[in-house]
Amino acid sequence: MTQRAMTLSVKIASVAVFLAIVFIAVPVLIAASGRTDLYYTLTSVALLSIASAGVWLTFYIGRINIGQGAYALMGGYVSAILVVNHGWSFWPTLPVAGLFCAAASVLIGLPILRLRGVYFAMVTLTLTEVARLLALALPITNGAKGMVSIPLPGALSVFGLTIIPDFATLRNSRLAFYLLAVTLMVVCFAVMYRLVHSRIGKLCQSLQQNEELASSIGVNIAYLRVIAYAVSSFFGGVAGAIFAAISQSIYPSSFTVTDSVNFMLNCFLGGLGYVFGPMLGTLVLYFGWDLLFQTGQFQLLIYSGLMIVLMLVLPNGLLSLAAPTRKN
Amino acid sequence: MVDLLEVSGLTKRFGGLVAVNNVSFSVREKEILSVIGPNGAGKSTLFKLISSFLRPTSGEVRLKGERISNLAPHIAARKGVVRTFQETTIFKNMSVRDNVIIAHHLRSRANLFGFFLGTVAAKADEAAFGQSADDILALLGLASLAGETARNLPHGHLRALGIAIGLATNPSILLLDEPFAGMNHDETMRMVSMVRRLRDLGLTILLVEHDMPAVMKISDRVVVLNFGQKIAEGTPPEIQANDKVIDAYLGSEDEAIGL
Numbered sequence: 001m002t003q004r005a006m007t008l009s010v011k012i013a014s015v016a017v018f019l020a021i022v023f024i025a026v027p028v029l030i031a032a033s034g035r036t037d038l039y040y041t042l043t044s045v046a047l048l049s050i051a052s053a054g055v056w057l058t059f060y061i062g063r064i065n066i067g068q069g070a071y072a073l074m075g076g077y078v079s080a081i082l083v084v085n086h087g088w089s090f091w092p093t094l095p096v097a098g099l100f101c102a103a104a105s106v107l108i109g110l111p112i113l114r115l116r117g118v119y120f121a122m123v124t125l126t127l128t129e130v131a132r133l134l135a136l137a138l139p140i141t142n143g144a145k146g147m148v149s150i151p152l153p154g155a156l157s158v159f160g161l162t163i164i165p166d167f168a169t170l171r172n173s174r175l176a177f178y179l180l181a182v183t184l185m186v187v188c189f190a191v192m193y194r195l196v197h198s199r200i201g202k203l204c205q206s207l208q209q210n211e212e213l214a215s216s217i218g219v220n221i222a223y224l225r226v227i228a229y230a231v232s233s234f235f236g237g238v239a240g241a242i243f244a245a246i247s248q249s250i251y252p253s254s255f256t257v258t259d260s261v262n263f264m265l266n267c268f269l270g271g272l273g274y275v276f277g278p279m280l281g282t283l284v285l286y287f288g289w290d291l292l293f294q295t296g297q298f299q300l301l302i303y304s305g306l307m308i309v310l311m312l313v314l315p316n317g318l319l320s321l322a323a324p325t326r327k328n
Numbered sequence: 329m330v331d332l333l334e335v336s337g338l339t340k341r342f343g344g345l346v347a348v349n350n351v352s353f354s355v356r357e358k359e360i361l362s363v364i365g366p367n368g369a370g371k372s373t374l375f376k377l378i379s380s381f382l383r384p385t386s387g388e389v390r391l392k393g394e395r396i397s398n399l400a401p402h403i404a405a406r407k408g409v410v411r412t413f414q415e416t417t418i419f420k421n422m423s424v425r426d427n428v429i430i431a432h433h434l435r436s437r438a439n440l441f442g443f444f445l446g447t448v449a450a451k452a453d454e455a456a457f458g459q460s461a462d463d464i465l466a467l468l469g470l471a472s473l474a475g476e477t478a479r480n481l482p483h484g485h486l487r488a489l490g491i492a493i494g495l496a497t498n499p500s501i502l503l504l505d506e507p508f509a510g511m512n513h514d515e516t517m518r519m520v521s522m523v524r525r526l527r528d529l530g531l532t533i534l535l536v537e538h539d540m541p542a543v544m545k546i547s548d549r550v551v552v553l554n555f556g557q558k559i560a561e562g563t564p565p566e567i568q569a570n571d572k573v574i575d576a577y578l579g580s581e582d583e584a585i586g587l
């Protein structure tokens with residue numbers, strides 16, 4: 001009991017430290033060093049880690065998902081179209097984009113989630129390309145020109161009380177976007193943590209480890225798979241919607257197959273067995289890629305080589321270093 | 329005794345091959361009924377048909393009068409027909425206890441969202457499942473291994489874990505797929521007494537099996553299949569004296585049919 005209380009206090013302390021770093025230390029340090037460009041980088045990391053968290057969840061039910069880019073693109077367009085063409089405020093488009101993607105993923109997922117292994121991976125890989133081509137072809141998405149000059153998010157008030165100020169009036173909209181992205185990332189990973197550590201997580205694991213056995217004990221595997229995939233796509237859509245708002249534009253090439261592959265790599269790198277794997281993986285991969293920029297033409301070669309070595313040496317991801325013994 | 333499960337006119341064709349041909353029999357409450365037959369007799373197909381892992385070409389399976397064939401496997405499980413698997417079909421990377429806890433799925437009162445929120449009902453479910461899992465593990469002699477990761481278990485214990493998972497679903501009838509396969513004599517005898525004990529606790533058991541001596545020892549009644557058709561049904565002594573059965577096993581030693 002005391003040990004349990006101790007691990008609980010350790011958990012609370014880690015969460016407090018993490019929150020202090022992302023909400024206080026990072027803004028203070030950036031203000032002190034004057035490197036405001038880092039806001040954009042860190043905002044991207046936060047958003048990409050939300051999309052990667054979705055991919056991680058599909059890994060958790062035993063499916064290799066290389067199609068998250070499709071939902072990020074879809075979410076971005078849904079938000080942009082609602083704001084630009086229909087005069088919506090940005091804020092309600094955020095959940096709407098997520099729900100739209102979740103609904104679309106249910107329709108797409110029902111047939112394709114029956115596939116396993118490399119077959120599912122291949123189909124999802126093409127999804128991103130299909131999404132890009134659709135964005136090019138559909139009249140509502142404005143083709144290759146994309147949607148540009150999307151207004152910044154306006155004020156959000158509830159009962160006349162302004163919770164979030166109009167981004168356009170802010171002196172430092174970069175900081176505002178950073179705080180928005182990080183807040184959503186914290187919420188997203190809190191939800192994921194709760195999912196995985198509740199009975200639902202165990203049910204997802206049961207799918208991953210043996211679908212036949214899971215259905216023999218009465219688990220509705222088709223239903224559970226679709227639910228997990230919908231949650232995954234919801235995260236992808238939300239991340240895409242904020243991306244569109246930050247860059248104030250969205251193009252068919254905003255999210256490509258490369259992005260989908262990166263979302264997957266983030267999960268691999270961080271660790272498929274750890275909820276916070278995609279967060280760490282995204283951070284390391286994003287900064288790692290930038291650091292390797294110095295090496296010029298060898299950037300991709302070194303990057304790919306390192307990834308291969310890491311997968312060989314640390315098949316369970318970076319977080320397996322921190323938690324090597326999970327009770328034998 | 330009351331018929332719990334009725335199999336009537338069950339047929340399964342795979343292209344030109346008739347794997348199971350117009351098989352009918354019934355399983356009475358609280359009995360152990362074994363289905364035996366030479367290799368390729370259609371035992372495994374019949375097993376999958378009854379557990380709804382395959383859909384019959386014709387015929388049907390009824391549990392307490394309610395049709396359960398042509399359903400999805402998880403719905404058949406909900407109605408009370410639960411199967412185990414041959415070999416190592418378990419949740420390998422979970423602890424033994426978690427394997428059994430997760431198998432309580434059908435007994436949960438809270439829904440998925442309730443488990444996410446951690447409602448009162450969900451917490452009550454969790455506590456009840458943990459308690460029940462401990463009881464089941466103790467019953468099957470697995471209590472000391474509760475914390476072990478399932479894939480590290482030795483062969484005989486894996487089979488017992490498979491049965492524990494089946495028991496956790498609280499089935500009306502438990503279907504065992506070759507529970508004695510690959511076991512030595514001692515392990516087989518231990519498994520025989522374990523299955524007997526389950527029956528004594530009030531469970532109805534249908535098993536498909538190769539190991540004739542074990543079948544003769546354990547069964548209340550036996551159904552014999554050959555080339556997809558039922559050729560005999562009766563108590564173990566009746567089966568051992570049946571000419572058709574002896575013909576089907578012609579060429580094998582007497583001990584193959586437990587004599």
